[in-house]
Amino acid sequence: MCTPQGELLTCNAAFAHIFGFPSEIEALQTNISSLYPSTDGYQTFCSLLEQQKRLAYHEVTMMRHDGTPIYIVENVVGTFDKQGNLAEIKGYIFDTTERKKLADQLQQAQRLESVGLLVSGIAHDFNNMLGAFSAIPVVDLTV
Known part of the structure; x- marks a missing residue:
């Protein structure tokens, strides 16, 4: 009071x-x-x-x-x-200080998880493009 x-x-x-x-x-x-x-x-x-x-x-x-x-x-x-x-x-x-800190940590972890998923998707797409190059036959140019 x-x-x-x-x-x-x-x-x-x-x-x-x-x-x-x-x-x-x-x-x-x-x-x-x-x-x-x-x-x-x-x-x-x-x-x-x-x-x-x-x-x-x-x-x-x-x-x-x-x-x-x-x-x-x-x-x-x-x-x-x-x-x-x-x-x-x-x-x-x-x-509610501890609760707010835990909520902030959870939100940060969710952001990091989203970034990880994005990076893994980009890496997968890049790997698919590289795979197309590996399918091209290499010509032996030695004489």
Whole structure:
């Protein structure tokens, strides 16, 4: 749970672990806006939440406490005051960094497989052309 200004009000051990904090207490001392890669990342998130009131399976890139990028899926709900202003943000997050890395590796392997198939097809066609030359009889030109 946090405020629109980025102040963390509560968090659990899983949150601290995902973002690389040694403890929940240290995590609570950090403004959540500092965990976004750009300075306006948190403000963009808050603006989107104000428009949609809740975000389900919202994918975002954030930063661990040490600056390492991580990929997060968040499900959050905004609490609004009587004037309709965002007052509080509640939700939970999932670290999907490992899943994204595996998906990228799979995509790279599929690209390499496609290149391999293309190269083998070209080699086969080239071999067929060379085969035509080998069928031509060689005339002995020695006198």
